[in-house]
Amino acid sequence: MERRTAADIRTDDIRIVTNQAPPLVGHNVVTADLALVEAVTRHGSAEVVEDLAPLGAEAGTAEAREHGILANEHHPELTPYDRYGNRIDEVAFHPSWHWLMERAVGHGLAAAPWETDAPHAHVRRAAGFMAWSHTEPGHGCPISMTYAAVPALRADDAIAKEWTPLLASTTYDPGLRTPSTKRGALAGMGMTEKQGGSDVRANVTVARPTSTDGEYTLHGHKWFTSAPMNDMFLVLAQAPDGVTCFVVPRVLPDGTRNQLDVVRLKDKLGNRSNASSELEFRGTVAQRLGDEGRGVRTIIEMVAATRLDCVLGSTSLMRRALNEASWHAAHRSAFGSLLADKPLMQNVLADLAVETEAATALAMRLAAAVDRAHDPHEAALRRIALPLAKFYVCKRTPFMVAEALECLGGNGYVEESVMPLLYREAPLNSVWEGSGNVNALDVLRALSREPEALAAWITEVGLARGADARLDRAVDETLALLGDEATLEVSARRLAGRMAACLQGSLLVRFAPAEVADVYCASRLGGSEGTFGALQGGDLAAIVARATPTLP
Structure with a gap:
């Protein structure tokens, strides 16, 4: 065969694109999952x-x-x-x-x-x-x-x-x-201040009662308030009897704008489309919501619901990243065959898929608990499982998205791939509505003050009892961690992570395909998970095929 030289290659030859994955569009994000x-x-x-x-x-x-x-x-x-x-x-x-x-x-x-x-x-x-x-x-x-x-x-x-x-x-x-x-309205929230962060009882914004029953004026500063163009905000401030929750309308009933100064928009790592702001209150009109001094208890219902959305949002980031990675591997060839057929790439993709399915199962179980909130077990499970899931799923997301990005190689490091956007977004939900430490400590708070919460967790994971010896052993070992009260706080993250993993394992053992549950229990409940792509055994090809998006 005659060898071609550079001079023989026509200009239009190099413009022909080959071995690139087509854009992942035209699939149904719901039914393909x-x-x-x-x-x-x-x-x-x-x-x-x-x-x-x-x-x-x-x-x-x-x-x-x-x-x-x-x-x-x-x-x-x-x-x-x-x-x-x-x-x-x-x-x-x-x-x-x-x-x-x-x-x-x-x-x-x-x-x-x-x-x-x-x-x-x-x-x-x-x-x-x-x-x-x-x-x-x-x-x-x-x-x-x-x-x-x-x-x-x-x-x-x-x-x-x-x-x-x-x-x-x-x-x-x-x-x-x-x-x-208006035909519709949007709400926001302002809790944190410069000097307090998660410690909202350290807030110094002052609420002064007016002559109108239930009306106050606010005076102070809020360090983080997202979406300042929303129609109303729930905020915390120090009233005469302590930290109290207030409703702050952006526009007053007479049509005038409430005195609410947007000092600046935050320059953030990710979440760039959303306007997170600092606000100053200078006589801002507010309505008291709930009793004075009961602000944290009043607003905690909002915090709980946003924590659910942190889990949902992190799970969505995982799934989008997995979609892009598995789609790329299904269409990109290297060293003679598709990436998706390479054993080691299969291992990585299967591991990412198991992580995503576990998060999906737990997130949707929590949503079901909201639908059945009248049931005492569901209410108690939601109380303990929300901070567990918020801690564990949101902590796992940056690790998972980084690995998915790497599956695309250099293509995943450029903005057009959307993977950098996902990567910048990945740490957000672990910070928002309480960092990892705050949620781990909230787990301890629930365990110490609400015995029904631990009972609900035991009941839920117990529904899979006897189906997988690794899960049974992990549950027993997790319960043993509760026995040493002297080390509970310093070990709170370990405890929260193990409780969440057991809950995910229970759901997968009960409801997921056998190959997914088996790989999860072997890798997540048998010890340290380590890096993604270190699975041993299992039908990895089937797991990858289950998770790869398909077009209609």
């Missing part, structure tokens, strides 16, 4: 999956992917004053942000579940939130806070009746206007 479909069917029904199919189809379009990229490239911009010098404190978003928000609200992912009698409303919403977050995770923040505000608002019937219908609306109606003139 078998672990999600099975969990929704298990805790809801096949009809719920069918209802979510249009959302899944839209989330998988090239248009949705493009809007997600644009919303992150064009960051929100703060305008403190108008051209005449009037203080307006408005934040402008790119049209792609509004495109994403309109569909998220329209699909009922904000507070809609609280205003329906549908039996599986929170399961449906949780699955939809996970699926739609594939488009772009940042806009999920105001959606999540709007969802989470409603249970806290129930501390005051009058306030709840005023705001809940607007928050539960499926109409996206942005802009600062009198709430009574």
Whole structure:
């Protein structure tokens, strides 16, 4: 065969692209995720999956992917004053942000579940939130806070009746206007301050009662308040009888803007599409929500709901990263065959798939507990499993996304692949609504103060008792950790991680394909997990095939 020289190669030859994976578009983000479909069917029904199919189809379009990229490239911009010098404190978003928000609200992912009698409303919403977050995770923040505000608002019937219908609306109606003139509203939250962080009892923002019953003015500073263009915020401040929760409307009933100064927008690692801000209160009008001195107890319902969304959001990041990695490996050849057929790549992808399926199973189990909150076991399980899942799933996400990025090699390190966006986003949920330490300590708090919480965990993991010896042994060893009270706090992370892993293992043993449960118990419950891709045994090809997206 005659050897070709550089001179023989025509210019157009080098423009022919080969051995590159096509863009992952045109798949249904809901129905192509078998672990999600099975969990929704298990805790809801096949009809719920069918209802979510249009959302899944839209989330998988090239248009949705493009809007997600644009919303992150064009960051929100703060305008403190108008051209005449009037203080307006408005934040402008790119049209792609509004495109994403309109569909998220329209699909009922904000507070809609609280205003329906549908039996599986929170399961449906949780699955939809996970699926739609594939488009772009940042806009999920105001959606999540709007969802989470409603249970806290129930501390005051009058306030709840005023705001809940607007928050539960499926109409996206942005802009600062009198709430009574809007077709829908969004909520935010402001707890942390410069000197306190997670220690909200150290807050110094002051609430001063006015002559109107239940009305106060706020004076102080909030270090983190996301989505400052939302219509109302739940905030904590020091009232005469202690830390108290307040509702702060952005626009007052008479149409004037509440005195709420947006000092600056935070320059963050990720979550770039979302406007996180610092606020100053200078006589800001607020309504008391709940009793004075009971602010933490009042707002904790909002915190619990946002923690659920942290788990859902992290699981969504895992799944999107896994989709991109497995899709790439299914279409990219190296050393004579597809990457997906290489034994070591199969090991890595299978490990990532098992991690994602375990997170999905636990996240949807928590959503089901919200739907069945009237059941004492479900309420107790939600109490203990939320901080467990928030700690463990959110901690595992950066590790998992980094490995998925590496599956694409250099292609995964460039912005166009979307993997850097996912990687920057991956640590967020572990920080938001309490860091890892805060959640691990919350587990200890639940165990010491609420014996029904431990009983619920034991009951739940016990449903798989006898099905896998490794799981049984891990549960027994985890319970033994509770015996040494002197070392409980210093070992809180270890305990929380083992409890979460056992809970995931129980769910997989009961409901997942045998090859998934077997690999999970062998790798997660038999000792230290180590790096991804160190599995020993198991039908790895079947696990990868189950997790790889398919086009219709």
